[in-house]
Amino acid sequence: MDRSRPYDVLILGGGNAALCAAITARRAGRSVLLLESAPKDFRGGNSRHTRNLRCMHDAPADVLTGTYDEEEYWQDLFKVTGGQTNERLARMTIRHTATCRQWMIEHGVRFQPSLGGTLHVSRTNAFFLGGGKALVNAYYRAAEALGVEIRYDTEVIGLNIRDGRFISAVAASRGIDHEIHGAAVIAAAGGFESNLAWLREAWGSTADNFLVRGTPYNMGRVLRLLLDNEAKSIGDPTQGHCVAIDARAPKFDGGICTRVDCVSLGIVVNEKAQRFYDEGEDYWPKRYAIWGRLVAEQPNQIAYSIIDVKSMGKFIPPVYPPFKGQSLRELALALHLDPAAFEATVAQFNAALRPGTFDHTVLDDCATQGLVPPKTHWARAIDTPPFFAYPLRPGITFTYLGVTVNERAQVILSDDRPATNIFAAGEIMAGNVLGNGYIAGIGMAIGTTFGHIAGREAARHVGT
Amino acid sequence: MSAPSPIAAGLVQEGQRMASICNACRYCEGYCAVFPALERRLSFSEGDLAYLSNLCHDCGACYYACQYAPPHEFQLNLPKMMSEIRAATYRKYAWPGFLVALFERNGLVVSVITMACIVLFLLGMIVFVDAQALLAVHADSNGAFYALLSHGAMVRIFGAVFALALAMLLVAAARFWRDIGEQAGTILSAGPLGRSIDAALRLTYLRGGGDGCAYSDDQPSPARRTYHQITFYGFLFCFAATCVATVYHYALGRHAPYAWWSLPTLLGTAGGIALLIGPAGLLALKARRDAVLTNEKQVGMDVGFLAQLLIVSGTGLLLLALRGSAAMGILLALHLGAVMAFFITLPYGKFVHAVYRFTALVRYYVERRRPVPELGPE
Numbered sequence: 114m115d116r117s118r119p120y121d122v123l124i125l126g127g128g129n130a131a132l133c134a135a136i137t138a139r140r141a142g143r144s145v146l147l148l149e150s151a152p153k154d155f156r157g158g159n160s161r162h163t164r165n166l167r168c169m170h171d172a173p174a175d176v177l178t179g180t181y182d183e184e185e186y187w188q189d190l191f192k193v194t195g196g197q198t199n200e201r202l203a204r205m206t207i208r209h210t211a212t213c214r215q216w217m218i219e220h221g222v223r224f225q226p227s228l229g230g231t232l233h234v235s236r237t238n239a240f241f242l243g244g245g246k247a248l249v250n251a252y253y254r255a256a257e258a259l260g261v262e263i264r265y266d267t268e269v270i271g272l273n274i275r276d277g278r279f280i281s282a283v284a285a286s287r288g289i290d291h292e293i294h295g296a297a298v299i300a301a302a303g304g305f306e307s308n309l310a311w312l313r314e315a316w317g318s319t320a321d322n323f324l325v326r327g328t329p330y331n332m333g334r335v336l337r338l339l340l341d342n343e344a345k346s347i348g349d350p351t352q353g354h355c356v357a358i359d360a361r362a363p364k365f366d367g368g369i370c371t372r373v374d375c376v377s378l379g380i381v382v383n384e385k386a387q388r389f390y391d392e393g394e395d396y397w398p399k400r401y402a403i404w405g406r407l408v409a410e411q412p413n414q415i416a417y418s419i420i421d422v423k424s425m426g427k428f429i430p431p432v433y434p435p436f437k438g439q440s441l442r443e444l445a446l447a448l449h450l451d452p453a454a455f456e457a458t459v460a461q462f463n464a465a466l467r468p469g470t471f472d473h474t475v476l477d478d479c480a481t482q483g484l485v486p487p488k489t490h491w492a493r494a495i496d497t498p499p500f501f502a503y504p505l506r507p508g509i510t511f512t513y514l515g516v517t518v519n520e521r522a523q524v525i526l527s528d529d530r531p532a533t534n535i536f537a538a539g540e541i542m543a544g545n546v547l548g549n550g551y552i553a554g555i556g557m558a559i560g561t562t563f564g565h566i567a568g569r570e571a572a573r574h575v576g577t
Numbered sequence: 578m579s580a581p582s583p584i585a586a587g588l589v590q591e592g593q594r595m596a597s598i599c600n601a602c603r604y605c606e607g608y609c610a611v612f613p614a615l616e617r618r619l620s621f622s623e624g625d626l627a628y629l630s631n632l633c634h635d636c637g638a639c640y641y642a643c644q645y646a647p648p649h650e651f652q653l654n655l656p657k658m659m660s661e662i663r664a665a666t667y668r669k670y671a672w673p674g675f676l677v678a679l680f681e682r683n684g685l686v687v688s689v690i691t692m693a694c695i696v697l698f699l700l701g702m703i704v705f706v707d708a709q710a711l712l713a714v715h716a717d718s719n720g721a722f723y724a725l726l727s728h729g730a731m732v733r734i735f736g737a738v739f740a741l742a743l744a745m746l747l748v749a750a751a752r753f754w755r756d757i758g759e760q761a762g763t764i765l766s767a768g769p770l771g772r773s774i775d776a777a778l779r780l781t782y783l784r785g786g787g788d789g790c791a792y793s794d795d796q797p798s799p800a801r802r803t804y805h806q807i808t809f810y811g812f813l814f815c816f817a818a819t820c821v822a823t824v825y826h827y828a829l830g831r832h833a834p835y836a837w838w839s840l841p842t843l844l845g846t847a848g849g850i851a852l853l854i855g856p857a858g859l860l861a862l863k864a865r866r867d868a869v870l871t872n873e874k875q876v877g878m879d880v881g882f883l884a885q886l887l888i889v890s891g892t893g894l895l896l897l898a899l900r901g902s903a904a905m906g907i908l909l910a911l912h913l914g915a916v917m918a919f920f921i922t923l924p925y926g927k928f929v930h931a932v933y934r935f936t937a938l939v940r941y942y943v944e945r946r947r948p949v950p951e952l953g954p955e
Contacts, residue, residue: 154648161644164604223787225607229616230952242786243642244604250641250795368644370601429952430619432601 120146120262121575122568123282123295125269125335126302127151128158129245129557130539132252133564134299134571135261136220141572145261146293148284150268150302151330155366157249158303159327159511159540159556162368164228164245165238166561167554169211176224179236183207186237189552197548205520206546209562214239217561221251230374230429233398238554245557269302269335274342277532297534297571300524301564304512304540305333306353307365312509315351322414324358326508329365336541339516344532345525348513348544354551355405358508360415361433373503374428376404377491378473379420380462381505383411386445386454388462393480393490402551409507416505417448419459421497427473435501444500463494511556515544522567536571538563583668583677584623588661592626595658598645605639609782610941611659612639617949627666628757630659631930631937637870638785641795647869660872667929670756672748679925684877687885687922694921695914702726702910711906722833725906726913728826738920745924750936759940769942776938780806793865804858808886811851815890818845834900846897852890856883882927888915 122138124131127149139145149156169186170177186207190198214224223242227235241248257263264286271283279298284291305311307329312320340346362371377397380388381404390407394400408416438444445455462484469479471493479492516524516537523531524542539560546559599605599615606612611633618625637656640646645653668677679686702711702725710724723731754764764770776782780802783790788797822841825831835842860883863876892912899908922928 221788223607225786228603228606229613229949230603240607241604242607243638244602244644246644247604247638247642254796363650366644366649368602369604370598370645372601426619426950427952429603430597430600432598 119294119296120144121296122146122571123293123298124148125282125298125300126158126539126541127156127263127265128301128303128539128560129160129163129248129252130560130564130567131158131299131301132249132256133561134301134536134538134568135256136252136259137565137568138299138572139256139259139261141569141576143572143575145256146295147256147261147263148267148269148282148293149263149265150332150334151265151328153265155328155330156253156265157246157328158331159245160249160560161246162244162327162366163241163248163557164369165234165240165554166214166217166557167210167237167552168214168239168558169207171211174214176226176239177236181237183211186210189237190547190555193550193552194548195550199545202518202520203546205566206558206562209565210558213561213565216565217248220255222248223251233396234553268332269338272298272335272338272342274532274535277343277526277530277535279532279535296575297536299522299536299538299567299571300335300339300516300541301537301539301560301567302335302541303328303331303333304353304514304543305331305336306509306512307331308333312353315353315512316409319409319414322506323355323409324360324362324367324371324506324508325365326356326358326362326367326371326510327365331540333512336515339524339535339537339541343527344535345517345527345529346514347517347542348515348548350514352514352549353512354402354510355409355507356401356510357404357408357416357418357505359431359433360504360506362506362508367508370432371508372401372429373418373431373505374401375420375424375431375503376401376418378424378427378493379418379495380459380488381416381418382450382455382458383416384413384450386450386458388458388486389416391486391489393488393492395476395490398553404505405507405509408505414507417450418503418505419444419495419500420502421495421500423493423497425501431503433503435503438500438502439498441495441500444502448502448504459495462488462492463496466492466494510551511540511543513544513548515540515542518542518545518563520566521570522563523570534571534574536567538567582623582665584627584662584665588658588665589623589626592630592658592662593621595653595655596621596626596629598651598653599655602645604644605642608638608642608786609634609636610776610938611655611782614941614944617944619950622758624757626662627669627753628937628940630662631666631753631933632782632941633659633663634780634783634934635660635870636783636785636790636801637867638791638797640870641791654869656870657872660870660875663930663933664872664875664878666753666933670749670752670933671924671929672745672752676925679922680878682877683926684881687878687881687918687926690922691885691888691915691918694918695911698726698910698914698917699907702906711910712903713906714901714903721900721905722909725909728832731913735917735920738917739923742920742923746929746932749924749929750932753933753936754940757937757940759943763943764936764939766939766943766946769939769946772942773935773938776942777935780809791867792862793867800858801862804855804862806855807851808855808859811848811855811890812886814844814848814851815893816848818842818848837897842897845893849890849894849897852886853894856886856890859883878927885915885919885922885926889919 121143122145124135124147135147225242267286270285273280281294358371436447442452445452465481465484467482481488522536524535543559645651783802789799790801818841896908
């Protein structure tokens with residue numbers, strides 16, 4: 114990297130949004146430098162763990178079945194966010210997903226039909242062949258071929274912003290700090306979900322028992338620098354998207370395979386061997402996102418999903434083997450639960466079952482009666498050994514806190530003025546569209562859309 | 578007590594660990610047949626791993642796409658693990674079993690057998706014909722080859738060795754088929770057999786999901802599939818040339834040598850040239866392959882086989898070009914020796930990959946007709 118020379122566009126971050134921005138700005142003829150804090154092997158932030166893009170389409174299109182129009186997409190988004198969304202930016206995003214797949218294919222991304230176990234999203238979501246890391250690899254190849262300069266292991270530790278105008282960034286690489294000037298900057302460095310100290314600020318000591326599902330490199334440094342430089346924040350600083358994952362997963366980067374999909378088939382107890390929520394409230398894909406928070410509220414942030422042999426083999430096999438017991442007592446001992454309390458909880462549950470016809474594919478009539486909390490569907494007796502358990506912990510996926518942007522992806526300052534040459538894309542501004550909740554494939558939709566907009570607008574700014 | 582399986586217990590465990598991660602992730606489902614086959618299972622027996630690893634065409638696409646690949650702590654390297662299990666399956670199913678030692682240092686074994694065969698043919702011609710005839714210039718048209726080795730003897734020697742090698746390969750395939758859990762009869766299902774032949778002829782699963790295998794980093798390229806196809810069709814052309822020549826000889830009474838424009842010669846020449854280009858390309862690619870995907874223990878066998886093909890085609894083409902000269906005798910011995918060594922090592926060299934992979938493909942299409950265990954949505 115030629116430190117004496119100013120770049121037209123400086124990109125902070127190295128995931129999907131950063132790459133879409135870098136490629137777009139470079140194709141507009143600008144010189145582009147991309148700074149990725151991770152080493153090359155772990156490049157791409159949380160994009161490397163993603164797998165699909167939620168796409169609007171008015172007719173069946175290659176890997177997408179049926180239709181998914183703007184209005185339905187918007188309603189889905191409105192519902193999950195509870196209205197915490199900017200309709201204008203949200204509709205821009207939705208409309209962009211109708212056309213961006215061609216751009217993605219031109220830059221090396223390949224799509225595949227929806228994966229086994231994901232038929233419920235075959236209409237709405239286009240899956241990347243090989244997943245997000247394959248997409249990230251393709252974009253890096255495309256960016257390099259176009260002449261985007263890329264620096265790995267390079268973390269931005271300072272931003273020189275005067276009167277809402279970006280002057281330069283200070284980047285640390287191999288222990289040496291460099292000042293890099295750019296005519297425009299695009300912040301696309303993700304949220305703060307890997308920053309354990311920051312998580313503790315938001316959640317207190319319960320955060321110590323959280324697992325981070327994605328990259329260990331999303332430290333939120335660029336987000337913090339922008340907020341400290343008068344960027345207007347958006348999104349609840351104390352909220353994150355959290356799912357229940359296998360407690361044996363690594364602290365970071367466990368990704369998709371740490372999921373446990375049998376909650377709705379059995380019961381879930383905490384370390385006191387007590388149930389605490391309706392496991393059969395709704396279809397699992399609609400409910401897994403609330404279970405992270407539910408487990409986080411339990412003592413020591415741990416819970417156990419319990420099934421018997423009737424349910425074995427009826428869900429995507431988790432990566433870790435289950436704890437197993439020939440009796441409930443044996444299973445309780447394996448889990449270090451009080452055997453008497455555990456047996457009582459199961460007995461109480463089994464006694465509260467009313468007759469019904471079990472069918473996991475519909476909201477069936479198998480439910481408990483007079484039990485608190487109830488189980489309202491798929492309630493079947495846990496009575497056939499062997500019994501199995503998967504331990505659960507909260508697994509944080511992303512945080513909602515971000516910077517406010519306008520439709521040109523410009524960062525809005527605390528006095529509501531847009532910063533002329535500071536742009537943001539991806540998770541760092543996703544809270545503008547997704548202020549709460551989650552629907553599959555929306556993160557990549559926001560990152561791709563605002564990556565393109567930020568790249569285009571930054572290039573246009575430099576050109577003037 | 579039965580002998581321990583050549584697939585080491587530690588390797589099976591490692592295979593089970595990796596396959597379980599893939600089964601929980603499923604991002605690579607669209608790359609090839611391995612992942613849909615893997616997803617039909619909840620756990621993985623040694624036979625399952627033997628089947629899956631022979632279904633793997635080793636394109637490497639899943640490795641580069643893998644979020645769990647090293648240096649991730651899960652250390653997932655599916656193609657390399659499958660290559661190791663695949664090599665062990667060659668030993669496990671080979672028949673007769675007492676010869677499996679030939680798989681150890683296979684490159685050396687193949688070289689020694691090739692040299693030995695060439696020497697035997699040279700000596701044989703000197704002893705049974707005479708040294709003068711070996712070095713004489715023979716007129717092109719009077720059946721010169723057979724002055725050195727009669728057509729009948731050639732057919733008997735090569736026919737017997739080839740038939741034996743073929744029988745050994747068939748027994749090995751049958752042992753594999755039974756061990757991965759199939760009944761003898763199911764291999765003859767017409768539908769799956771047809772689809773397997775189609776997948777083999779088109780090398781459907783060496784496409785890396787469409788863009789090709791990665792050389793030499795994660796950059797996809799169709800080169801490997803192209804060179805493999807050139808090699809494969811070169812081999813088929815040479816085989817066809819032999820078949821046509823046999824028909825000419827016995828049915829039509831037309832005896833070799835044939836003119837350059839005759840069907841056997843044209844087929845053989847085209848096949849021979851392809852068998853120079855294909856293996857040479859594959860050797861060049863092998864040198865450029867990402868070291869993380871390379872199973873070092875397998876390199877000798879791979880290189881030995883490609884070298885063998887190059888020697889067979891090179892000597893064959895030289896023989897065609899120089900059959901009217903004094904070099905013909907020596908070249909004939911070289912070529913026949915190389916072909917003989919190729920036949921002898923068929924069941925104990927890289928050629929077996931074709932047998933097991935095709936068998937695994939048939940199993941894949943047989944299995945696809947069976948219902949998938951029903952899983953709830955994730």
